[in-house]
Amino acid sequence: MSDNLFRAxxxxxxxxxxxxxxxxxxxxxxSMTTSDTRDAKATIDQIVRLADCGSEIARITVQGMKEADTCEEIKNGLVKRGYDIPLVADIHFYPPAAVRVVDFVDKVRVNPGNFVDRRATFKMVEYDDDTYAREIVKIEEKFGPLVEKCLKLGRAMRIGTNHGSLSDRIxxxxxxxxxGMVESALEFARVCRKFGYHDFMFSMKASNPLxxxxxxxxxxxxxxxxxxxYPLHLGVTEAGEGEDGRIKSSVGIGALLLDGIGDTIRVSLxxxxxxxIDPCQRLVRFAASYQISSLAPTPRKVALPQGGILHRDGSVFLHVTEDEMAAxxxxxxxxxxVQFGRPEKELSTVDGLILEEVTSEVSEKALRLQEAGVAIFTRKSGGIPIVSLNESLPDSGPYALMIEGEEGWDQILQASPVCIFLAPIGKNRLHLGRTLAGWLKERSCELPVIFAFDYAEVEEDLVIHAATEMGALLADxxxxxxxxxxxxxxxxxxxxxxxxLQACRMRTTKTEFISCPGCGRTLFDLQEVASxxxxxTAHLPGVKIAIMGCIVNGPGEMADADFGYVGSRAGKIDLYVGKTCVERGIDFADADDRLIELIKAHNRWAEIS
Known part of the structure; x- marks a missing residue:
């Protein structure tokens, strides 16, 4: 096991x-506004509401000179209303807008994938050393004026890499x-340092938390x-909405915060x-209460048999009471x-249940579930026994081990359980999970570990805390x-x-949606369209659909998606398969049906049963 060097x-x-x-x-x-930046009043109103909710910094999109000039009115309007919340201008593709807007805002965000380079074509292009060197010189020529002006005016900058908009060169x-994401940012950072400019920070955003x-x-x-x-701005881009968006963001942002990485965050929903703002604040509070683990994660690979009790892509067990089972x-x-009163397993059926014991009141249901392939684990009797390390191991038959602390682990090596349920008593569950994984790997022990964590929090905290702790362990x-x-x-x-499990890219049981949070560039009502x-299309397990309000990050972020729905201009939608645009300029009213036709044409559609 190695030390966690990040914590120092x-x-x-x-x-x-x-x-x-x-x-x-x-x-x-x-957070970031979604209003048209040229509508100063609407943008001011959104920023005021953000500040009142607890946002400490507000970002606005700046596509061109009109938006840049409007930022002066926005800044002055906020001051008149008594708000001094710092403003960040978000720049893509157009360096002159960045040089102009820095007069009026406190910070500028540049995307190193498209600030100097044209939009990526995703084609193979040969870059020899001389060609690559000329490209780097071009970065300094086009990016240098902004750096010099930020240095002169005392403005901050974020070099914000997006996984979906890396340059062809990178x-x-x-x-x-x-x-490649890291090198994309470092190219621009080297220019900043060459000019003696250090008031910048980095971000490395992707829609995939891992x-x-x-x-x-x-x-x-x-x-x-x-x-x-240099400081770090954390975020999972295009995380989506509702519980899915909060889980994805917590897995990515939370895992890093628990290691002491991250200075400012945005949950993009x-x-x-x-x-x-609320999920951001809950994440920050949870991380602040956590003791950073002294251990680095030690990834391990456990080969699980096909058709066993545990699912090869990740297992789900539920603690249930007798009353819940009888209901x-x-x-x-x-x-x-349910067919004729008997249960049948589906794609998202749990793999097993954990009970105190199987009593006569629920024995028939337990038997039917076992016949259907759902495992029953019990602490007392009637199912696969769960035993602690200080108890005698069963002489025959399957069983599971329950581990609550760091004592007695040597006995694990003499055991052959179906799995280990790790149920820590105490606060630092991440540290115990890393400790156990490292201990098992050092001893070449391939016993599967199931995280059996207990959460008594209110639901809003529960989702954040479970996704942060369990997500950090599963993602590694x-x-x-x-x-x-x-x-x-x-x-x-x-x-x-x-x-x-799906957010950690383990087991897929439903359609995966990648949808951006929207901004001033968005060309349709993103929330309404996404919903x-x-x-x-929510009934298509294994299918990934991206819904993007504009083309800035669309093609690249959709590289991880099977199908993409992207606003290309007012009233028009482009459809993608992977990174390839296959239909352009579809009327907005027809786009949903054309997307479904596209999914069907690629044999990924299923009728709702």
């Missing part, structure tokens, strides 16, 4: 207006990878090697901007289809499933469990 790393402070980011400052919370030399986590860790490792200490609708709540390949114990209904516990498309 500290960033410098960068001032964004009057707000300090990094250094000894708390993790800052921010993708052809480093690949569409976390390492890619995002790896990119930030690589960036921090590289900065530690270089002796740099396809909802109104002010709805992002009407129990089979449906755990994901079973330290466990093979979850056994959530919460105060929720059975249905909600099951849904949360499967949503968590409508979800209602028509």
């Amino acid at each position: 790393w500290k960033t410098r402070e960068v001032k964004v207006g009057s707000v300090g980011v990094g250094g000894d400052n708390p993790v800052r919370v921010q 993708m052809n030399r480093f690949g569409d990878t976390p390492f 890619v995002m986590i790896e990119a930030y860790r690589l960036l921090v490792a590289e900065m530690m090697k270089l002796g740099w200490d 396809t909802e109104d901007p002010w709805c992002e 009407e609708g129990f089979y449906e709540a755990i994901g079973c289809k 390949s330290l466990g093979e499933g979850v056994a959530l114990k919460t105060r929720q209904t059975l249905l909600k516990r099951r849904q949360l469990s499967f949503n968590l 409508r498309i979800r209602s028509k």
Whole structure:
């Protein structure tokens, strides 16, 4: 097991207006407006509402000179209303707008994938060393004036890499990878440092939480090697809406915060901007209460047999009471289809249940579930026994081990359980999970680990805390499933469990949606469209659909999606298969049906049963 080197790393402070980011400052919370930036009043109203909800920094999109000039009116209007919240201008494709708007805002965000380069074509282009060197010179020529002006005016900057908008130069030399994301940012950072400018920070955003986590860790490792200490803005881009969006964001942002990485965060949701502030604050509070683990994660691979009790892509177990099991609708709540009173397993049926014991009141249901392939684990009698390390192991038959602390682990090596349920007593569950995974790997022990964590929090905190802790462990390949114990209904516990596995790119049980939060560039009502498309296509497990308000990040972020729906201009939609645009300029009214036709044409459609 190796030490967690990140916990000793500290960033410098960068001032964004009057707000300090990094250094000894708390993790800052921010969001972005969705209004048309040229509508100064609407944008001011949104920023005021964000500030009143607790946003400490507000970002606005700046496409061109008109938007840049309107930022002066927005800034002055906020001051007149008594608000000094720092403003950040979001720039893509157009350097002159950045140079203009920096007169009026506190910080500018540039995307290194498209600030100098044209939109990526995703084609193979050969870059020899001379060609690559000329491209780097071009970055300095076009980016340098903005750096000089920020230095002169005392403005801050974010070099914000997006996985979905890397340049052709980066993708052809480093690949569409976390390492490519890091190098994309470093190209611009080197220019800043050459001019003696250091009031900048980085971000490494992706819609895939695992890619995002790896990119930030690589960036921090590289900065530690270089002796740099620039702050980090964390975010999972295009996370979506509702519980799914909060889970994805918590897996990515939370995993990093628990390692002491991150100075400011945004939870990007396809909802109104002010709805992002509450989950941000809950994440920050939870991370602040957590003791950073002294251990780095030790990924391990456990080969599971096909058709066994555990699912090869990640298992879901539920703690249930006798009353819950005896209740009407129990089979449906755990994901079973019922035929003639008997349960049948479906795609999102739980793999097993954990009971205190199987009593006569529920024995018939338990038997039917076992016949259907749902495992029954018990602490007392009537199912697969769960034993602690201080108890005698069964002489025969399957059993599971329950581990609550770090004592007596040597006995694990003499045991052959179906799995280990890790149910920590105490606060630092992440540390115990990493400790156990490292201990097992050092001893070449491939026993599967199921995280059996108990949460008594209110639902809003529960989703954030479970996705942060369990997500951090699952994202690092330290466990093979979850056994959530919460105060929720059975249905909600099951849904949360499967949503968590899917967010960690383990087990897919429903359609995956990648949808942006919207901004001033958005060309349609993103929330309404996303909700409508979800209602028509949510029954397609394994299919990934991206819904993008504009083309800035669309093609690239949709590289991880099977199908894409992108606003291309007013009233028009482009449809994509992967990175390839296959239909352009579809009338908005026809786009939903054309998307469904496209899915059917690629044999990915299924009728609702």
